[in-house]
Amino acid sequence: MTNTETALKDAMGSIEGALGVALVDYGSGMALGTLGGSQSLDLNVAAAGNTDVVRAKLRTMEMLNIQDAIEDILITLGGQYHLIRLLTGRGGNGLFLYLVLDSRRANLAMARHQLKRIEAELEV
Known part of the structure; x- marks a missing residue:
């Protein structure tokens, strides 16, 4: 089990091309912790x-009556990937990890894999 600070450091240190990471409460829109950025x-x-x-x-899924959970949302920009991973375990309801990657240096598949691992170890 890791805390927020350790999880954010792990993301920045283990994910190639990471530019910034945050743990966010999507009920309030507040970042509970951030690391990196510029x-x-x-x-x-x-x-x-x-x-x-x-x-x-989430509203769209409800309107479409989609009975499933979001794993992650990917936004691709010209030079960056923005990855949003909703937390599901150990008190993570209502939270997501937000990761910004340099698309020239990042391996998106590996970044998703690492973020999933970090989520699994995170204790909120």
């Missing part, structure tokens, strides 16, 4: 904005 990548602003993405997808 002047042009404000993880607190991104956390709030991506909360709207998660909420919209």
Whole structure:
């Protein structure tokens, strides 16, 4: 079991191309923890904005009567991947991990695999 700080450090250290990571409460839109980022990548602003993405997808699934759970949401930009992974275990309901990757350096499949591992070990 790892805490938030350890999980965020693990993500930044073990995922090639990681530019920033946050643990976000999509009920409030608040980042519970952030690591990385830059002047042009404000993880607190991104956390709030991506909360709207998660909420919209959940509403759409409800309207379509889709009885399934979101594993992750991927947003691809010209030079970045934005990966949102909803937490499912050990008190993670209502939370997601948000990871920003440099698309030139990242291996998306490996990043998803590592984020899933980090989620499994995270105790919130």
